[in-house]
Amino acid sequence: MDIANYLYLSAALFTIGAVGVIVRRNAIVVFMCVELMLNAANLAFVTFSRLNGNLDGQVASFFTMVVAACEVVVGLAIIVTIFRSRRSASVDDASLLKR
Amino acid sequence: MKANNYLVYLIALPLFSAALLLLLGRIADKWGHLLATLVSASTFAIGAYEFFAMRSRSGVDRAITQHVIQWISVGTLKVDGALLLDQLSICFVLLITGVGTLIHIYSISYMEHDENRRRFFAYLNLFIAAMLLLVLADSYLSLYVGWEGVGLASYLLIGFWNQRPAYATAAKKAFVANRVGDVGLSLAIIIAFTQFGTVSFAGVKAGAPHASSAALTAIGAMLLLAAAGKSAQFPLQSWLGDAMAGPTPVSALIHAATMVTAGVYLITRSNFIFDASSTARLLVVIVGAITLLFGAIIGTAKDDIKKALAASTMSQIGYMILATGLGPIGYAFAILHLLTHGFFKAGMFLGAGSVMHGMDDEVNMRRYGGLAKFMPITAITFGFGYLAILGIPPFAGFYSKDKIIETAFNAGGNKGWILGGAALLGAAITAFYMTRVVVLTFIGAKRWDSMAHPHESPLLMWLPMAILAIGSVTSGFLLSSGSALVHWLQPIVNAGNVEGGKELMKPLTVSLLALGVVVIGAGAAIIKYRTVASEAPSNISIFTKAARKDLYQDSFNEAVLMRPGQGLTDTLVKTDHNLIDGAVRGVGWTLNTISSAARSIQNGYVRSYALIMVLGTLALVATVWLVTL
Numbered sequence: 001m002d003i004a005n006y007l008y009l010s011a012a013l014f015t016i017g018a019v020g021v022i023v024r025r026n027a028i029v030v031f032m033c034v035e036l037m038l039n040a041a042n043l044a045f046v047t048f049s050r051l052n053g054n055l056d057g058q059v060a061s062f063f064t065m066v067v068a069a070c071e072v073v074v075g076l077a078i079i080v081t082i083f084r085s086r087r088s089a090s091v092d093d094a095s096l097l098k099r
Numbered sequence: 100m101k102a103n104n105y106l107v108y109l110i111a112l113p114l115f116s117a118a119l120l121l122l123l124g125r126i127a128d129k130w131g132h133l134l135a136t137l138v139s140a141s142t143f144a145i146g147a148y149e150f151f152a153m154r155s156r157s158g159v160d161r162a163i164t165q166h167v168i169q170w171i172s173v174g175t176l177k178v179d180g181a182l183l184l185d186q187l188s189i190c191f192v193l194l195i196t197g198v199g200t201l202i203h204i205y206s207i208s209y210m211e212h213d214e215n216r217r218r219f220f221a222y223l224n225l226f227i228a229a230m231l232l233l234v235l236a237d238s239y240l241s242l243y244v245g246w247e248g249v250g251l252a253s254y255l256l257i258g259f260w261n262q263r264p265a266y267a268t269a270a271k272k273a274f275v276a277n278r279v280g281d282v283g284l285s286l287a288i289i290i291a292f293t294q295f296g297t298v299s300f301a302g303v304k305a306g307a308p309h310a311s312s313a314a315l316t317a318i319g320a321m322l323l324l325a326a327a328g329k330s331a332q333f334p335l336q337s338w339l340g341d342a343m344a345g346p347t348p349v350s351a352l353i354h355a356a357t358m359v360t361a362g363v364y365l366i367t368r369s370n371f372i373f374d375a376s377s378t379a380r381l382l383v384v385i386v387g388a389i390t391l392l393f394g395a396i397i398g399t400a401k402d403d404i405k406k407a408l409a410a411s412t413m414s415q416i417g418y419m420i421l422a423t424g425l426g427p428i429g430y431a432f433a434i435l436h437l438l439t440h441g442f443f444k445a446g447m448f449l450g451a452g453s454v455m456h457g458m459d460d461e462v463n464m465r466r467y468g469g470l471a472k473f474m475p476i477t478a479i480t481f482g483f484g485y486l487a488i489l490g491i492p493p494f495a496g497f498y499s500k501d502k503i504i505e506t507a508f509n510a511g512g513n514k515g516w517i518l519g520g521a522a523l524l525g526a527a528i529t530a531f532y533m534t535r536v537v538v539l540t541f542i543g544a545k546r547w548d549s550m551a552h553p554h555e556s557p558l559l560m561w562l563p564m565a566i567l568a569i570g571s572v573t574s575g576f577l578l579s580s581g582s583a584l585v586h587w588l589q590p591i592v593n594a595g596n597v598e599g600g601k602e603l604m605k606p607l608t609v610s611l612l613a614l615g616v617v618v619i620g621a622g623a624a625i626i627k628y629r630t631v632a633s634e635a636p637s638n639i640s641i642f643t644k645a646a647r648k649d650l651y652q653d654s655f656n657e658a659v660l661m662r663p664g665q666g667l668t669d670t671l672v673k674t675d676h677n678l679i680d681g682a683v684r685g686v687g688w689t690l691n692t693i694s695s696a697a698r699s700i701q702n703g704y705v706r707s708y709a710l711i712m713v714l715g716t717l718a719l720v721a722t723v724w725l726v727t728l
Binding site: 018022030091092 | 703
């Protein structure tokens with residue numbers, strides 16, 4: 001199979017994730033879209049690793065997974081805390097930084 | 100030259116006394132005036148001692164110096180704080196301390212009811228110290244210190260009653276007019292330093308023959324500007340009339356006898372500059388001739404007795420300046436006239452003060468009349484001064500003023516006729532206005548209202564007047580018998596080489612001519628002012644109107660100097676406000692507007708931040724793609 005198809009899939013996943021971050025209000029969904037973008041990047045890494053015949057890209061994708069795992073812990077903690085205090089998981093309600 | 104250790108006390112004593120009186124404050128109220136008078140008298144004693152010591156020496160040993168401190172030592176500029184007492188300075192030392200002491204005595208009584216009498220005497224002592232520093236300095240820079248010191252004392256004393264705004268303004272006016280002259284003096288010092296590398300009198304004198312004539316003319320012109328400022332000469336004369344706002348003893352001491360003659364001293368002291376530059380000499384005689392007529396004309400129209408005398412002072416100093424411009428022999432006659440003028444003008448000012456004292460501070464001569472009966476001593480002493488200024492023999496002015504007129508005629512050619520004619524005309528007008536003062540004040544019908552009780556002044560006031568009157572009678576004869584003063588000043592002004600030059604007129608002719616015009620002038624005044632109204636008439640000729648307004652000198656200054664100056668500052672203020680402030684405010688406004696616009700991006704919505712991030716990333720990728728394409 002043509003290796004470019006993996007890259008098309010990666011680009012499509014990344015775009016879906018980016019659009020999701022921008023258009024969705026629910027913080028959990030936004031979070032899921034961020035994960036989607038990270039995994040799209042991972043897919044691209046692995047594809048290039050295969051293309052170049054070395055393991056650099058696969059190592060990089062492991063790093064990404066580790067960082068994403070940490071991020072999930074911190075991010076979900078923040079979302080839960082906000083939900084507890086405001087009874088809402090909408091990102092538009094949490095616009096306090098402006099004021 | 101010998102060294103001597105007493106000179107510094109001449110300056111230190113009055114300076115110390117002034118500082119003491121000012122610092123002690125009210126504690127010194129009871130005895131401040133006595134201390135100041137005592138100090139002034141002791142400076143006179145030192146001066147007299149130095150004079151006799153100087154007379155007992157001969158030739159080059161007469162001039163003495165005292166090195167006080169090494170004042171400035173920067174690169175090639177070395178100025179020692181040294182004092183120089185020679186034949187010229189001793190004349191001034193005796194005049195300043197002598198007349199100064201008499202006026203201290205007079206002021207004890209004159210200022211008796213003033214609650215700030217102690218402060219007044221402190222300023223008087225400050226003036227004595229500064230004036231002595233001025234005449235004892237051995238370099239232009241030290242002279243400059245004294246020059247500024249007397250300006251300060253003059254300012255403080257003119258504005259002594261500064262609770263009246265008009266008097267405070269008069270003091271400021273005097274200070275500003277003097278400042279213009281001071282610029283001239285500092286420029287002269289700067290040019291002298293660049294030319295000669297030194298500012299001491301001896302150094303400049305030694306260098307003068309080798310300097311370029313342009314430099315000498317520039318120094319001479321700047322010194323003349325300085326002299327014009329301090330001595331109220333054309334075109335800086337306008338402050339002297341207003342300076343009469345000060346207490347009358349101040350007018351007598353500072354604005355008649357001593358400080359205003361500092362210009363004559365400066366030119367005489369710098370004779371080596373003026374001898375070497377005929378252009379500078381010409382400027383000096385022009386200024387002198389204009390001022391002597393200018394002052395005399397103003398004097399004819401003033402109803403304020405002190406302002407009439409001030410105009411007369413201006414005119415008489417014009418004579419002295421004229422004389423200093425007439426070459427070596429002129430310097431000696433200028434100093435001769437300066438000394439005799441010091442006596443008779445100070446005496447007349449004290450007389451005017453005595454009249455004001457008896458007439459409840461009334462200064463308008465049209466409200467006097469017939470006062471000779473009530474104030475006989477004042478009238479007699481004033482009369483002696485009057486005869487002296489007219490130049491009636493054997494009074495002092497006869498010896499000094501006729502010499503100046505004679506020297507002016509002998510200047511030769513058209514110049515001689517013009518200068519001599521101006522001096523002679525000035526003498527006639529002097530006779531006219533001085534007779535007017537005497538007739539209006541002491542003779543004729545009484546024009547004061549019934550509230551006034553004219554009375555003779557107390558002993559402490561008339562005694563100094565009497566001593567000055569004796570001086571008005573005798574000083575001219577004593578100083579000029581056997582050309583005493585001319586020979587005395589010979590080493591300074593180098594006058595000998597012109598004696599016996601060509602004479603346009605014999606001394607006797609000049610004296611008779613001068614006497615003739617004086618009689619005409621005096622007679623005209625007697626006829627015109629035998630009877631006057633107690634109010635100044637208003638239907639007057641335009642000449643009288645001009646003379647009453649000081650020949651429009653204030654209007655001239657206002658139109659030519661003040662208004663354009665104000666216009667300039669207005670323009671500068673507007674430029675500052677609109678252009679410079681505008682630019683600064685514009686920068687602030689621009690930044691503010693840009694940041695307001697930029698702030699609207701910060702709306703707090705995570706999604707819009709994310710969008711901006713995506714757009715930014717897209718832009719970045721697009722840029723990289725385009726560049727690498």
